[in-house]
Amino acid sequence: MIRFENVGLRYDMGPEVLRDLSFEIRRQSFQFLTGPSGAGKTSLLRMLFLALKPTRGLITVLGKDVATLSRRDLPSIRRRIGVVFQDFRLLDHMTTYENVALPLRVRGREEASYRQDVVDLIKWVGLGERMNALPVVLSGGEKQRAAIARALIDQPDILLADEPTGNVDPPLARRLLRLFLELNRTGTAVVIATHDLGLMDQVDARRLILSDGRLDIYD
Amino acid sequence: MTEMTARWFDLRLAAGRLVRRRRHARQTPIVPPANVAGRALTTVIAIMTFLASLTVGAVTLVSDSAGRWENDISREVTVQVKPEEGLDMAAALQRVRTIALGSAGVTDARILDDAATGRLLEPWLGKGVDLDELPVPRLVVIGIDAHHPPNFSALSQTITAAVPAAELDDHRGWVSRLVTMARAMVLAGIAVLSLVMIATILTVIFATRGAMSGNRQIIEVLHFVGARSGFIAGEFQRHFFRLGLFGALVGGSLAMLVFYGMSWWTETNRATPEADQISALFGSFAIDWQGYVGVVLLIATVAGLTAFTSRLTVIRQLEAIDMISPVEG
Numbered sequence: 001m002i003r004f005e006n007v008g009l010r011y012d013m014g015p016e017v018l019r020d021l022s023f024e025i026r027r028q029s030f031q032f033l034t035g036p037s038g039a040g041k042t043s044l045l046r047m048l049f050l051a052l053k054p055t056r057g058l059i060t061v062l063g064k065d066v067a068t069l070s071r072r073d074l075p076s077i078r079r080r081i082g083v084v085f086q087d088f089r090l091l092d093h094m095t096t097y098e099n100v101a102l103p104l105r106v107r108g109r110e111e112a113s114y115r116q117d118v119v120d121l122i123k124w125v126g127l128g129e130r131m132n133a134l135p136v137v138l139s140g141g142e143k144q145r146a147a148i149a150r151a152l153i154d155q156p157d158i159l160l161a162d163e164p165t166g167n168v169d170p171p172l173a174r175r176l177l178r179l180f181l182e183l184n185r186t187g188t189a190v191v192i193a194t195h196d197l198g199l200m201d202q203v204d205a206r207r208l209i210l211s212d213g214r215l216d217i218y219d
Numbered sequence: 220m221t222e223m224t225a226r227w228f229d230l231r232l233a234a235g236r237l238v239r240r241r242r243h244a245r246q247t248p249i250v251p252p253a254n255v256a257g258r259a260l261t262t263v264i265a266i267m268t269f270l271a272s273l274t275v276g277a278v279t280l281v282s283d284s285a286g287r288w289e290n291d292i293s294r295e296v297t298v299q300v301k302p303e304e305g306l307d308m309a310a311a312l313q314r315v316r317t318i319a320l321g322s323a324g325v326t327d328a329r330i331l332d333d334a335a336t337g338r339l340l341e342p343w344l345g346k347g348v349d350l351d352e353l354p355v356p357r358l359v360v361i362g363i364d365a366h367h368p369p370n371f372s373a374l375s376q377t378i379t380a381a382v383p384a385a386e387l388d389d390h391r392g393w394v395s396r397l398v399t400m401a402r403a404m405v406l407a408g409i410a411v412l413s414l415v416m417i418a419t420i421l422t423v424i425f426a427t428r429g430a431m432s433g434n435r436q437i438i439e440v441l442h443f444v445g446a447r448s449g450f451i452a453g454e455f456q457r458h459f460f461r462l463g464l465f466g467a468l469v470g471g472s473l474a475m476l477v478f479y480g481m482s483w484w485t486e487t488n489r490a491t492p493e494a495d496q497i498s499a500l501f502g503s504f505a506i507d508w509q510g511y512v513g514v515v516l517l518i519a520t521v522a523g524l525t526a527f528t529s530r531l532t533v534i535r536q537l538e539a540i541d542m543i544s545p546v547e548g
Contacts, residue, residue: 049443051540071448079445089440093251102249106446111246150444 001025001158001189002048007057009043017043019213021057025158025191030184032200033193035210041193042086044210045162048191049083050074062157079107082151082188084161088143090135090150096122096142097131100149107154118153125149125179140167148179158189165199173199250437250458256430257462260525263426264466265473267419268521272474272514274415278408279510285401296361296371296389302354303384311382312357318378319361324369327362423521427459427528431536438536448537456530463525467518475514478506 002025009018018040025031025048033041046052047059050066059066062077069077090099098105100122104114122131125145135143144167151159161180165173177199184190191208194200200207207218251257298315302308312330319328331339333350336357340348350357363369375387434455441451 051443075445075447078443083443085443089436089443091249091437091440094247098247102440103444105246105249106441106444106450108450154445 001027001062003058003060004047005058005060007047007054007059009040009047009052010055016055017213018054018210018215021215023208023215023217025189027157028184028187028189029206030181030190030203031192031206031208032203033191033208033210034195034200037195039210040213041195041210042162045083045160045191045193048158048160049081050078079103079154080157082154082156082159084144084147084151084159084164086162086166088135088147090143090146092135095132095134096127096138096146099135099146100153102150103154114153121149121153122146126175141169141172144168144176145179148176152183152188156188158191159183161190161192163194164192165194165196170198174202177202248458249441249454250434252458254433256433260426260430260459261462261466261469263422264463264521264525265470267422268467268470268517269474270470271412271415271419271517271521272471273477274408274412275513275517276474276478276506276510278405278412279506279513281408282405283507285405288397288401290365294363294365296363296387298359298361298378298385298387299356300359300382300385301356306384308357311384312359314382315359315378315385318381319359319374322369322374322377324364324367325361325374326364329360331358331360419521420524423463423524424528427463427525428532430459430462431455431529431532435536438533439540442537442540448534451537452530452533455533456526459529460522460526464518464522466525467521471514471518475511478510482506 004021004023007018007021008016010016021044033044035041043052047054048061050061050069053066062080064073064077091102094102097118101111101114101118104118105111119131122128125148127142127145127149130138130142130146133142135146138146144164148161148164151161159180164180165176168176173196180190180192181203192199209216209218298319300306300308300311300315316328316330319325336350336355337346337348340355344353371387371389375389378385378387438451438455441454
């Protein structure tokens with residue numbers, strides 16, 4: 001689904017922060033992306049969801065070479081990629097329901113056509129009681145689950161999550177992990193960027209380890 | 220009675236359904252409707268539109284008054300008959316009047332009678348002056364067809380030949396100076412209006428960009444959940460158009476109220492010396508329809524400008540976060 005071939009990245013005229021990255025995110029696969037702080041996890045994730053161009057190499061997303069994509073093509077590809085940001089990025093003036101429904105609303109769909117799906121998903125992530133709450137009154141874990149629900153609402157082909165358990169206690173982190181595994185079983189490829197070793201040890205999954213700008217893969 | 224009650228309940232149920240449906244239909248706007256930056260932007264827009272509208276009104280007023288002065292003066296010339304020994308003043312005035320009326324391009328000629336001449340001289344000589352006892356020059360006021368004016372030098376020569384004591388004053392020196400001054404005033408007015416318009420445009424642009432800076436996160440989130448640029452720009456454009464239109468309407472309406480108030484004041488105080496002074500300069504101080512049309516155009520421009528600036532800002536921000544190359548970006 002996403003393929004990197006000899007990808008390198010540097011900012012301005014500085015040294016390369018990512019070097020010779022070659023890997024593939026396969027359909028329905030599950031993997032962790034890890035490495036020490038500052039190793040370039042977020043930069044790699046940004047390249048995965050088309051927010052950053054590589055300075056060299058080839059990236060193919062859903063069969064399309066990103067170097068040849070025009071700005072017009074980007075939204076339709078992004079709609080097939082769900083992203084969970086480290087800082088949630090929920091819109092503060094909207095309720096949990098409205099935040100989760102946002103991706104469908106921007107696609108111009110009628111609310112009646114998705115209302116039940118959104119309610120079901122919010123219940124599935126355990127926020128049924130917080131449907132009409134604004135983000136300011138939600139706890140860190142609740143915000144995290146709302147952000148995950150928003151990334152999942154349009155059944156993406158790939159889910160990218162940046163430190164999804166960084167703000168929650170271990171029991172909730174395990175619950176969130178189960179949620180990702182369940183999602184993966186339904187057919188979505190999942191990439192979780194984390195440096196939480198405890199979390200990774202709970203699942204026997206592929207690990208992409210970034211260090212000194214290079215990537216080691218442990219299948 | 221039971222039927223009435225049943226109908227009443229039906230009505231309440233229908234109303235309840237309607238309210239519930241409306242509540243469902245009303246979604247929170249994607250751009251937050253009211254915040255401090257939005258209110259500050261509306262206030263700035265209202266103030267700038269008010270000032271720019273006042274300038275538009277002032278420029279139309281000055282331009283109208285200048286045109287009126289020019290017209291009034293070029294529509295009349297005077298012939299002065301100086302008193303000389305043995306001159307029959309009444310006959311000389313009558314002769315001048317007859318010659319003037321017989322010339323092409325003259326619409327009317329009237330002799331300024333004793334009472335009117337007395338009124339002209341009143342500030343210097345006081346009331347009740349007997350003009351027959353004083354050697355006072357007398358005037359014949361000649362109305363000119365502004366579109367087909369007479370040949371002034373020929374007219375002057377004919378009059379002087381018939382009545383040597385008569386002298387035609389066509390106010391040309393006066394008129395040319397007044398016209399130059401009036402045109403300079405209109406030019407100065409247009410220059411001031413241009414400066415105020417530039418200041419308004421820049422203020423609106425910067426205030427809109429300031430109000431937009433708080434919305435960067437919303438733009439990013441919409442972008443990464445797959446919204447098209449046109450959708451995001453449209454949402455912000457609509458929101459900022461409403462803010463701009465509201466502010467501009469408030470400012471423009473206040474300015475129109477000021478115009479109307481001034482015109483009403485000069486109308487109602489027509490007899491007082493203060494109003495007389497203002498009327499002498501600016502007529503009734505009324506802004507004509509062009510002034511009001513100018514203000515309406517200004518309101519539309521400011522609202523459109525606010526919307527356009529927000530659209531441009533969104534598109535720029537999207538370009539900045541969209542697939543940036545770390546080297547280029």
